[in-house]
Amino acid sequence: MIEAKLRLFMDLYRIMSFIIQEHWQMLEGLDGLVRQLKDASRAFGSLKGKIAQVPVVPGDQASVQPAIEQMEAAIDQMAASYRGNPFVDPVIKALKEKHREHIIERGREQA
Numbered sequence: 001m002i003e004a005k006l007r008l009f010m011d012l013y014r015i016m017s018f019i020i021q022e023h024w025q026m027l028e029g030l031d032g033l034v035r036q037l038k039d040a041s042r043a044f045g046s047l048k049g050k051i052a053q054v055p056v057v058p059g060d061q062a063s064v065q066p067a068i069e070q071m072e073a074a075i076d077q078m079a080a081s082y083r084g085n086p087f088v089d090p091v092i093k094a095l096k097e098k099h100r101e102h103i104i105e106r107g108r109e110q111a
Contacts, residue, residue: 040087046078047095056106064107071099 052074054067075096082088 036085036087039082039085040091043079043082043085043088044091047075047091051075051078051099054103056103058106058109061107064103067103067107068100071103072096075099 052071054070054074055063056067057063075092079088079092
């Protein structure tokens with residue numbers, strides 16, 4: 001009788017240990033997700049508003065590429081500490097593309 005109770009106790013102990021370990025890993029994963037979301041929020045806040053003022057001379061295509069490079073460098077600098085965040089990286093890429101297109105359009109305007 002004592003052996004059966006001991007075996008039952010050991011089985012329950014193993015089951016509970018497994019459940020705790022699984023939930024602990026899930027909680028650690030959620031903690032990482034929360035951290036990434038908080039970082040993303042800070043990154044988006046830092047990129048809100050004016051990023052940089054870059055010179056583009058309307059009609060002068062030679063001024064376009066340096067302006068694009070300056071804008072991308074400014075965005076990279078502002079988001080540097082969040083690089084690698086799966087929520088931030090795609091937004092950074094899209095933001096660069098948006099500004100690139102705007103700069104190209106400004107370069108195509110007639111003086």
